[in-house]
Amino acid sequence: MRGRAILTVTVATLGVLAALGLAMPASEAAPAAVLLDPGDAEAALARATRESRLAENRAARLTTEAEAAKEAAQRTASEAAALAARIQQAEADIEIARARLTIAKSRRAAVTARLAAKQEPTARLAAALQTAARRPLALSALQPGSLQDVVHLRAVLASTVPAIRARTAALRSELDRGRALEAEAARALGELRGGEASLRQRRGELAVLEQQQRLASRNARGAALREGERALALAEEARDLDGLVDKLGQVAALRRELAALPGPVLRPADLSAALPSQTAPAPLAASAPPPRDLQLPVQGRTLVGFGAKRDSGLASTGLTLAPVKAAQVVAPGRGRIAFAGAYRGFGRIVIIEHDGGWTSLVTGLERVDVTVGDSVIGGSPVGIASGGAQPVTIELRRGGTPVNPLQYLK
Numbered sequence: 001m002r003g004r005a006i007l008t009v010t011v012a013t014l015g016v017l018a019a020l021g022l023a024m025p026a027s028e029a030a031p032a033a034v035l036l037d038p039g040d041a042e043a044a045l046a047r048a049t050r051e052s053r054l055a056e057n058r059a060a061r062l063t064t065e066a067e068a069a070k071e072a073a074q075r076t077a078s079e080a081a082a083l084a085a086r087i088q089q090a091e092a093d094i095e096i097a098r099a100r101l102t103i104a105k106s107r108r109a110a111v112t113a114r115l116a117a118k119q120e121p122t123a124r125l126a127a128a129l130q131t132a133a134r135r136p137l138a139l140s141a142l143q144p145g146s147l148q149d150v151v152h153l154r155a156v157l158a159s160t161v162p163a164i165r166a167r168t169a170a171l172r173s174e175l176d177r178g179r180a181l182e183a184e185a186a187r188a189l190g191e192l193r194g195g196e197a198s199l200r201q202r203r204g205e206l207a208v209l210e211q212q213q214r215l216a217s218r219n220a221r222g223a224a225l226r227e228g229e230r231a232l233a234l235a236e237e238a239r240d241l242d243g244l245v246d247k248l249g250q251v252a253a254l255r256r257e258l259a260a261l262p263g264p265v266l267r268p269a270d271l272s273a274a275l276p277s278q279t280a281p282a283p284l285a286a287s288a289p290p291p292r293d294l295q296l297p298v299q300g301r302t303l304v305g306f307g308a309k310r311d312s313g314l315a316s317t318g319l320t321l322a323p324v325k326a327a328q329v330v331a332p333g334r335g336r337i338a339f340a341g342a343y344r345g346f347g348r349i350v351i352i353e354h355d356g357g358w359t360s361l362v363t364g365l366e367r368v369d370v371t372v373g374d375s376v377i378g379g380s381p382v383g384i385a386s387g388g389a390q391p392v393t394i395e396l397r398r399g400g401t402p403v404n405p406l407q408y409l410k
Contacts, residue, residue, distance in 0.1 A: 044099045048096045052096060066078035076209070077380060083381075085379055245359060249400050294396075297392065297394050300321040303321065303391055321392050323387055327384070328385075329384060329392065330379045331352055333354055337376065338359070340382075348367065357399045365384065
């Protein structure tokens with residue numbers, strides 16, 4: 001009789017501890033996902049949120065321009081740029097989800113560590129009571145004491161439970177926080193998978209549109225191939241990347257001069273009065289504005305800013321960014337492709353001539369999707385970033401002089 005009463009008290013006490021909610025929540029195994037460095041997760045979340053918002057706004061603007069375009073070429077260019085912006089938005093959304101997942105798991109690990117220390121006394125008590133509950137009734141009956149001791153034990157437990165409840169309030173709050181973090185991590189993982197699916201869909205749509213563009217421009221490929229061969233020849237002659245940009249700038253200036261020449265006119269009666277002056281064409285205005293649709297070609301963390309010291313000791317003439325592998329790269333602004341291809345030490349590069357004597361240079365591409373002579377608008381897809389150890393660098397030059405692109409971004 002006395003052993004049964006002790007067992008009843010023990011089981012009742014275990015039930016009280018369970019009711020207090022002091023059990024450690026089990027963490028379910030989730031599919032593997034590449035996480036960020038916990039120390040960089042907060043900054044990555046802020047940067048990716050900003051990039052996603054900007055890409056969404058660009059996509060909406062370009063979609064509106066495509067719908068309002070009257071020419072097929074302009075409409076196709078705007079549609080391709082809008083799809084590229086949607087791809088960059090999906091890339092940013094993936095980075096947001098990955099940052100949130102990293103933050104949730106990091107905080108969950110901290111909660112687990114705190115709980116491990118706080119739950120130790122409760123775990124010892126529960127273990128002792130479970131040992132007592134498993135003790136045979138015969139041994140409980142042979143223990144010294146009387147039924148009055150059991151009554152006293154129950155009275156002590158009845159007065160102790162409220163104290164336990166008060167002292168474990170913070171512990172229960174930590175447990176609730178842990179469960180909320182588990183749910184937050186699950187949501188972030190779901191968003192990550194959804195973003196990856198959206199990215200695959202957008203890339204497929206862009207590939208179809210680019211194939212249509214290539215088929216539509218097949219007849220004009222002869223002139224483009226000749227221009228591309230001339231650009232490659234200049235690349236072989238140039239001693240370095242600066243020399244290549246300068247040579248291409250000279251070619252662009254010559255092209256502008258030829259375009260400014262007057263067309264043929266009828267022979268006038270007075271030849272001496274009709275001879276044109278031999279003055280050189282007016283130089284470009286120093287205040288010519290940059291492309292109005294100027295933007296960064298790729299999303300990612302800034303590794304080297306404009307003017308910062310590089311490993312070589314020289315000041316950087318552009319911005320060096322660290323995109324994810326296979327990130328979408330777009331044209332920084334409206335212009336004409338002057339060079340597109342591999343260049344020693346810089347991966348595949350793209351050089352774009354803009355109006356007003358402006359030039360932009362993008363290096364570090366894994367794949368180039370444009371050819372020399374192509375016309376692009378700000379946001380047109382030009383290729384895919386290598387990512388990883390190969391960063392992407394953007395340079396903006398005015399009349400051959402490097403300038404900080406950040407001061408012209410809107």
